[in-house]
Amino acid sequence: MTKFDIQAAARADLREIYAFSVDRFGRPVADSYLLGLRGCFDRLLDFPAIGRIYPGVTPEIPVLSYRRHRVFYRVVDDQLLVVRILHERRNIGEKL
Template structure:
């Protein structure tokens, strides 16, 4: 699984928030579900919907209240960001996340 720095930071923040709110076991279970959703992209990278409004080549899938943004590089998904669906997605800027590995 390839993660851009922004996506890695997003997953760590989700883990920390979940641990504080639900406890370590439930947060771990939730994060494992997100990671399983991301891993499914390895077999089916085209399964997400195109999200060109956020950046050229971006796609996304949803998992339990989160939107997983990714791009396809060499036939493999690269996770760009993992954002809660209640955030103002229209205001998101992925320029830096798309340029760094």
Template sequence: MNTWRLSATAAGDLLRIGRYSRRKWGKPHSDRYLAGLHGRFAMLAERPGAGIARDHISPGLRSFPFRVHVIYYRRIATGIRVVRVLDGRRRPERLLAGH
């Protein structure tokens, strides 16, 4: 079984997503949304090639959509490392510099 890990930046993204969705739609919705993201991370850890290659942003970077967000990740020996979880309307090129 492959695993997924979060970068410190991605962990911060999840905290912000959770806080926003709790404020906007309540705790049950927030919990379901975050659980859905975690489920998508697990699927990507098992099938890391499922995402779209984003080598034009950074070599080895991949992305996969989840509702209104996009998961940006890299393959690692044991699965994936999630580097960011961004609103799909944002421009990733600037936000992913150095990842």
């Protein structure tokens, strides 16, 4: 797989994660966390079947965990679509 797209809701999630992290932990930590999420996307590009089924979420949207966040994605044709990036404490079924 060679390309990925971050859907609008996931982009909003990233902005929220970054703003919260800057406020709570500082810019260097926030930057590092986003780099880690980018590494998660790269891992999904290399191994799209690595995700697991999340209880209560359709099997067409698997999930890969990164620290305390869950990256929900879909594979459509030859493209990885990042659907949402949600904190583990959020009501995930409600957001998808």
